[in-house]
Amino acid sequence: MARTITRGNTSGESDKSTITMKPLILYDIPSQLPGSYWSPNTSKPRFVLSYKELPFETVWVEYPNIAPVLKGLGLTPKKRLDGSDIYTVPVLNDPNTGALIDESLEIAAYLEKTYPTKPIFPHGSHMLIRVFDSAYLDDTQPIVKLIYVRVAEILNPVSAEFFRRTRSERLQLPWEEFSPEGPKRDKDWAYLEQGFNKGEALWVKSGREWVMGDTFSYADIIVASRLFWYKRVLKEDEWARISSWNGGRWARVLDKVQQECHLS
Ligand SMILES: N[C@@H](CCC(=O)N[C@@H](CS)C(=O)NCC(=O)O)C(=O)O
Structure with a gap:
């Protein structure tokens, strides 16, 4: 069903458009800066979503709440070098497909596969860009x-x-x-x-x-x-x-x- 949503942007302006998909949900860490977002890892999916002109909303999670919130979503923790658990953002939830993904690179790969218009891994560059990322x-x-x-x-x-x-x-x-x-x-x-x-x-x-x-x-x-x-x-x-x-x-x-x- 077509719905009117406010597209996520950082300028504080709202861009109303009628589209047929539900907004994706990006979990990010807030700050006191205008526009709030600041983190390099969460800004990557933000750039991708915006480049691909996909509607999205942000769920802001303060640092001490990252682990309980992500655990509540059913995500499994990653391991630090010392073997202890860690949960990190970005996390992306796509209500259009039910996907729930963490890790900025995996989110980029998911968005590319699911929404191929305006490619971000052009000319078969997926593997090379993975190497570039690390x-x-x-x-x-x-x-x-x-x-x-x-x-x-x-x-x-x-x-x-x-x-x-x-x-x-x-x-x-x-x-x-x-x-x-x-x-x-x-x-x-x-x-x-x-x-x-x-x-x-x-x-x-x-x-x-x-x-x-x-x-x-x-x-x-x-x-x-x-x-x-x-x-x-x-x-x-x-x-x-x-x-x-x-x-x-x-x-x-x-x-x-x-x-x-x-x-x-
Ligand atoms: N490799 C991860 C790194 C994500 C990451 O380190 N996120 C930080 C915020 S920039 C985080 O959530 N840290 C949680 C913590 O330190 O407790 C990715 O690319 O998504």
């Missing part, structure tokens, strides 16, 4: 501690407390020592800049617009989701620092992906 995380690790500090600053208090405590436990490091201003933080910035320089070298070699050359794909969403995270949670001067690298490449890359996905 390779992409490596260069950014040291700076993640500064990002965590910034994340705690934008979360709602109930999530911020949980986030600080659990990250401190997982990294076995007192929160105050995550990213003290000074030589340690400077070193992490230098490492991050090196990582971006490597990315720049690849981009220059390719000389093309997107990771796959002239064709937009999920690989661009992977790149953009991390940039988006930095832009959202870092202080203005910190994002300005990243934007100034490589002739302003990174702010441009993020802008272009956001435009392509109609997502601000």
Whole structure:
């Protein structure tokens, strides 16, 4: 039956359209930022849904509620390296098919298979993009501690407390020592800049617009989701620092992906 739904977007504007499918449901973590969403992992399915022009709604879940809510949905936990259980978002529920999926990459694969219009794994690139997805995380690790500090600053208090405590436990490091201003933080910035320089070298070699050359794909969403995270949670001067690298490449890359996905 046709129904009028409000399409999920981040600009705060509502785009009413009459469509014949039920909105998909994306589980995400809220923040105090305008538009709320900030997480790199949950922004990936958000980019995909928006790119494919699929209607969706968000269920906001604070950090301490992620495990009970996902358990309640019937999902099984994943295992951390130490063998303990962990539940994570994003999770996507598609009421049109009954599917319930976690892991951003599996959500992307599901959406591609179920809603193939506007492909995100074009030209048979599914397997290559899976490899790209796991390779992409490596260069950014040291700076993640500064990002965590910034994340705690934008979360709602109930999530911020949980986030600080659990990250401190997982990294076995007192929160105050995550990213003290000074030589340690400077070193992490230098490492991050090196990582971006490597990315720049690849981009220059390719000389093309997107990771796959002239064709937009999920690989661009992977790149953009991390940039988006930095832009959202870092202080203005910190994002300005990243934007100034490589002739302003990174702010441009993020802008272009956001435009392509109609997502601000
Ligand atoms: N590999 C997962 C990672 C998801 C993930 O780490 N999600 C974080 C939020 S960005 C989470 O839910 N963490 C729960 C916790 O730390 O308790 C994916 O790509 O979906």
